[in-house]
Amino acid sequence: MGTRNKRVDRGQDGSTVALDDTRSAVAGLVDAVGRSRKGVGKRVQTELDRLVDTVNGTQQELVRLKPEVISGLRVVSAHAELDAVIRHTEQAAGDFLQAVEELEEIADTLPKKKAAQIRDITTRMLEASTFQDISGQRLDKAKQEITKIDACVAAVLAVLGHETEVELPEQSDVMSDEDLLNGPQQEGMGSSQEDVDALLASFD
Amino acid sequence: MAVDKNLRILIVDDYKTMLRIVRNLLKQLGFNNVEEATDGSMALQMCRAQDYGLVISDWNMEPMTGLQFLKELRADERLKGTPFIMVTAESKTENVIAAKQAGVNNYIVKPFNAETLKKKMIAVIGEF
Numbered sequence: 181m182g183t184r185n186k187r188v189d190r191g192q193d194g195s196t197v198a199l200d201d202t203r204s205a206v207a208g209l210v211d212a213v214g215r216s217r218k219g220v221g222k223r224v225q226t227e228l229d230r231l232v233d234t235v236n237g238t239q240q241e242l243v244r245l246k247p248e249v250i251s252g253l254r255v256v257s258a259h260a261e262l263d264a265v266i267r268h269t270e271q272a273a274g275d276f277l278q279a280v281e282e283l284e285e286i287a288d289t290l291p292k293k294k295a296a297q298i299r300d301i302t303t304r305m306l307e308a309s310t311f312q313d314i315s316g317q318r319l320d321k322a323k324q325e326i327t328k329i330d331a332c333v334a335a336v337l338a339v340l341g342h343e344t345e346v347e348l349p350e351q352s353d354v355m356s357d358e359d360l361l362n363g364p365q366q367e368g369m370g371s372s373q374e375d376v377d378a379l380l381a382s383f384d
Numbered sequence: 385m386a387v388d389k390n391l392r393i394l395i396v397d398d399y400k401t402m403l404r405i406v407r408n409l410l411k412q413l414g415f416n417n418v419e420e421a422t423d424g425s426m427a428l429q430m431c432r433a434q435d436y437g438l439v440i441s442d443w444n445m446e447p448m449t450g451l452q453f454l455k456e457l458r459a460d461e462r463l464k465g466t467p468f469i470m471v472t473a474e475s476k477t478e479n480v481i482a483a484k485q486a487g488v489n490n491y492i493v494k495p496f497n498a499e500t501l502k503k504k505m506i507a508v509i510g511e512f
Contacts, residue, residue: 273401280408303412303498306405310495313402317444317473357451360479361444364494370475373493373500379480380491 206232242336255330262319262326273312280305314364321363387512389414391437396420396427396453397471398445406440406471409498413505414512424448428456431463438509443472443479451486458487467508471496 206228280302287298364370371379393415395406403420410418419436421427425448427441439457443450450470457463470483471492483491490504506512 270399270401274404277401277404277408284408284411299412303409306408307495307497309401309405313397313399313405314473314495316399355478357449360451360474360476360482361449362474362476362479363444364473365475371477371480371493372475373496375477376475376480376491376493379477380484383484 203232203235206235242339255326255333258326259323262323266316266319269312269315273309276305276309280309317363385510387510388437389512390417391415391509392435393418393438393440394421394427394430394436396422396424396439396441396445396450398422398442402442406501409501412498413502424450424453424456427453431457431466432460436466438505439466439468440471441468443470443474443483451482454483454486454488469504469508471501 209228283298283302283305287295287302290298393410395403395410395418397403397406400422403422407418407420410416419430421430423445424441427439428448430436431439441450441453448456450472454468454470457466457468464487467489468487469490469492470488471494472479473494475493480491489508492500492504
């Protein structure tokens with residue numbers, strides 16, 4: 181049917197048929213139906229013509245999105261921005277903790293009551309500092325999502341006939357240790373400490 | 385009998401900031417004999433080299449996660465009784481279940497406060 185036979189490496193739904201093949205197949209079918217019984221053939225032919233137009237239009241839309249720019253430039257830029265945020269928040273958290281530790285040392289030299297007051301404050305500062313760990317994990321998660329989007333874009337590029345080395349991950353029904361790496365959950369999702377305590381207690 | 389404050393504690397996290405926070409919180413509780421590891425495999429090596437009275441570990445680390453580290457500890461005849469508290473942002477039910485089935489002694493969800501850390505430590509190692 182088609183003279184070219186470029187294949188998508190792996191599609192999200194497992195399909196391995198390239199756009200050119202689809203177009204060729206539809207064109208061949210249109211031709212075969214056109215040569216068959218005129219009445220039914222004509223209606224089917226009209227629908228198949230519409231299908232070919234839709235496929236061509238979709239391809240043009242994809243080209244207009246400039247997927248090679250998304251993949252080559254914007255994703256790289258997004259990764260760099262997120263890395264910078266992680267670095268800078270880590271540095272700021274380090275400076276903050278240094279100040280906390282210095283306050284603790286001063287507290288050691290103060291009378292008991294004042295020392296306790298300072299330690300109460302430094303404890304709250306330490307608790308607040310955990311933001312950097314959580315935000316770092318969320319940013320890592322964002323980077324992973326961007327990488328997945330990049331893989332989808334690469335799949336589109338392959339359909340359009342561009343070379344790509346990016347492969348989409350296979351779906352699996354079996355939950356592995358990898359599947360348990362979800363990172364921090366959004367507000368209201370995930371379990372609170374009370375939920376966790378209750379769940380652990382249910383094992384006893 | 386109260387726990388010896390010289391108890392050797394191993395804290396494990398790939399974020400240096402979190403290691404520093406936990407170390408400072410432990411210091412406030414009177415525990416100064418604290419060592420650090422930045423992932424499960426490093427922590428496992430350290431556990432095989434010397435005894436720890438308590439491990440406080442994150443989950444999401446590479447190349448070895450906290451869960452894998454816990455499983456390795458529990459599979460080791462000499463180390464299987466090591467008290468282990470998971471401190472992690474992983475808060476889904478299946479995570480807690482997986483950790484419990486792997487033999488975790490307690491589980492703290494990040495972000496946490498000093499009071500929660502103290503309570504969970506007391507539950508695992510006893511009053512101090």
